[in-house]
Amino acid sequence: MFSGTLISYRLPWKWTDRRPQLRDRIDPYGFERPEDFDYAAYEEFFSTYLAILTRRAIKWSRLLKGGAGVQKSVTLKRYIRKGVPLEHRARVWMGVSGAQAQMDQNPGYYLHLLQGEKDDSLEEAIRTDMNRTFPDNVRFRKGSDPCLQRTLYNVLLAYGHHNRGVGYCQGMNFLAGYLILVTRSEEESFWLLDALVGRILPDYYSPSMLGLKTDQEVLGELVRTKLPAVAALMDSHGLLWTLVVSRWFICLFVDVLPVETVLRIWDCLFNEGSKIIFRVALTLIKEHQALILEATSVPDICEKFKDITRGSFVTECHTFMRKIFSEPGSLSRASIARLRERCRARLLAQG
Numbered sequence: 001m002f003s004g005t006l007i008s009y010r011l012p013w014k015w016t017d018r019r020p021q022l023r024d025r026i027d028p029y030g031f032e033r034p035e036d037f038d039y040a041a042y043e044e045f046f047s048t049y050l051a052i053l054t055r056r057a058i059k060w061s062r063l064l065k066g067g068a069g070v071q072k073s074v075t076l077k078r079y080i081r082k083g084v085p086l087e088h089r090a091r092v093w094m095g096v097s098g099a100q101a102q103m104d105q106n107p108g109y110y111l112h113l114l115q116g117e118k119d120d121s122l123e124e125a126i127r128t129d130m131n132r133t134f135p136d137n138v139r140f141r142k143g144s145d146p147c148l149q150r151t152l153y154n155v156l157l158a159y160g161h162h163n164r165g166v167g168y169c170q171g172m173n174f175l176a177g178y179l180i181l182v183t184r185s186e187e188e189s190f191w192l193l194d195a196l197v198g199r200i201l202p203d204y205y206s207p208s209m210l211g212l213k214t215d216q217e218v219l220g221e222l223v224r225t226k227l228p229a230v231a232a233l234m235d236s237h238g239l240l241w242t243l244v245v246s247r248w249f250i251c252l253f254v255d256v257l258p259v260e261t262v263l264r265i266w267d268c269l270f271n272e273g274s275k276i277i278f279r280v281a282l283t284l285i286k287e288h289q290a291l292i293l294e295a296t297s298v299p300d301i302c303e304k305f306k307d308i309t310r311g312s313f314v315t316e317c318h319t320f321m322r323k324i325f326s327e328p329g330s331l332s333r334a335s336i337a338r339l340r341e342r343c344r345a346r347l348l349a350q351g
Helices: 039-063 074-081 086-097 099-105 109-114 120-130 149-162 172-183 186-200 210-226 228-236 242-250 259-272 275-287 298-307 317-324 333-350
Strands: none
Touching: 039 074, 039 086, 039 317, 074 086, 074 259, 086 099, 086 172, 086 186, 086 259, 099 186, 109 149, 109 186, 120 149, 120 172, 149 172, 149 186, 172 186, 172 259, 186 259, 210 228, 210 242, 210 275, 210 333, 242 275, 242 298, 259 275, 259 317, 275 317, 275 333
């Protein structure tokens, strides 16, 4: 039984509008920057990006003034693609994903889930991953104040009780961790996790992971159509897409791309759905096609796919996000649906 009292947790830190100290080893989200972090390149990028953030924040404040609910619209879609300021991110994600409506319609449900019947196997699976979740983030370490491991545990436990068909699957800890850092609320993080796992990414985290496997196959088909030379390289080495992109899909680019870039991707993911994942993946591959085609072996291909997620192209998130809506070309919902149907049928036939 849940014995804690922490239900609507609000983290005691807050981000301010001041320019961050870019030489700090810890970024504004609590992540330690790597030893080889290029501070000079980042400062050059951020000096421009800060002005963009300031302009966007003013426009967002006007759009959301009055405290009314977030309603989907063409204007909102355009604003989201250009980036949601951190101070509005939780509210926007909750609104466009349907999580706010679900939370409003189910008062007390989150607390009820935490007080549910004990499930030893579920609890053990979650506990096993606690220390593996963001070891490079100071706020998830034991001894930190607050230590977000308990908050993360609560969100995952509640979701396991809520969706028994999924329970807990590795990868969900990273999603929930990011949600906690953005929302600073257990209950909101739970409902956003439900939006991702239950609606936006159906069957990604089920025992069979059929949805995840299907979408990796869909990416392969899209590459075959749009970047045939890369597809031919993969085929010539008998390399399955799951070997090079599974983490992109399972963790939604968490611990793959820089934090701010991931959050910009998630802005669009919550509003436009899972086709955003294909746009990001295709953009990464297309931008680095020449580099990938230099590979001459399976290990070399795998290393190239790691290399393309690093460097200035992915760090400069504003330019990167513009490219994901231009580089891959048309990606209609209807075409994605047809590819999913075909790939799913093929996977089921293979058993």
